[in-house]
Amino acid sequence: IFGGFPLEKPFKVSVVEKTEEENFIVEKILYRSEFDIYIPSLLLHPKTESAKTPAVIYLHQMGKEEALKEKTVMEFIADGYAVMLLDLRGTGETAFYPEQPGRGESIIIRNSIVSGRHIIGERVYDIIMAAEILSARPEIDREKIFVYGKGAEGLMAVFSGALSDKIKGVIAKDILNSYISEKEFRQRYIIFVPNILKYADIPDVASLIAPKPLLIINAVNSMNEPVSAGNLHSSFKRTAEIYKLLNAEKKF
Secondary structure, eight states, rough: OOOOOOOOOEEEEEEEEEOOOSSSSEEEEEEEEEEEEEEEEEEEOOOOOOEEEEEEEETTOOOHHHHOHHHHHHHHHHHHHHEEEEEEEGGGGGGGGTOOOOHHHHHHHHHHHHHHHOOOHHHHHHHHHHHHHHSSSSTTEEEEEEEETTTTHHHHHHHHHHHHOOEEEEEEEEESSSOOSOOOSSSSSOOOOTGGGEEEEEEEHHHHTSSEEEEEEEEEESSSSSSSSHHHHHHTTTHHHHHHHHTOGOOO
C-alpha cells in the first residue's frame, strides 16, 4: 500500500556535531535513509551512569527543532531515555516551504503519489531506519527502543511499530480512530493512504504491533474531535482482542 520499500539499504550515518548541555549530550546526526535521501536528526543522551539506555524516537510535524521545544522531550530525558528527533523527509531542514508547512506537505503528497510511493510510507521508512541506527549503538538498550508521535505522526508511529522488529513499543497520541466515517474528514491529507481500506483499517494496523507495548493516548474522529474513552475502547476493540489472544492484555 505504500508502494514498497527500497530493496537495499544504502546506509550511511555521520555524526556532524557533538555538544554538551547541562543535563544531556547532543549529537547532530545525518543519515542516508535511501540512496538520495538524507535525514538530519538530533540524538539527545541523558548524563547517566547506566550501561544501557532506553531510547525514544520522537516525531513532530515540523521536525527536530520544534520537537526540541516540547516539554515531553525533556521529561523523557529526565526519566533516563535517549531521545532521537528527526527531520522526516519534507520537514525541518528538508522542508520545501518552512514558512508554509501545509503548502509544502501538499506538494510532497502529490509528488509521492505520482512516483508511486506515498509520503507516509516514505516517512515510515525514515523512522524504521532511525530505529536501525539506535539498535546498532552500544550504549542503547536495543530491547527498549520506542516511537512517540502525535496526530499524523502518531499514525506514522503505529505503522512503524507494526513493520519494524527493532521498534519495541509505540506511544501514539491523538491519532485518528478509523478511516471509516459517515462524516467528512478534517484531517491532514498526509494520513490518507490510497486503497488502504482494501486491506486494513487503523485498528487492524495497530494489532500488528502486538505483543509489543502500545499506548494510545486519546484518539480523534474524522472531524478531528476527541473521542470519549468508551468510543476509544470500541474503536480499538479488535486490537484489544489480538493482544488478549497473544496473552499481552497488559501491554495495550
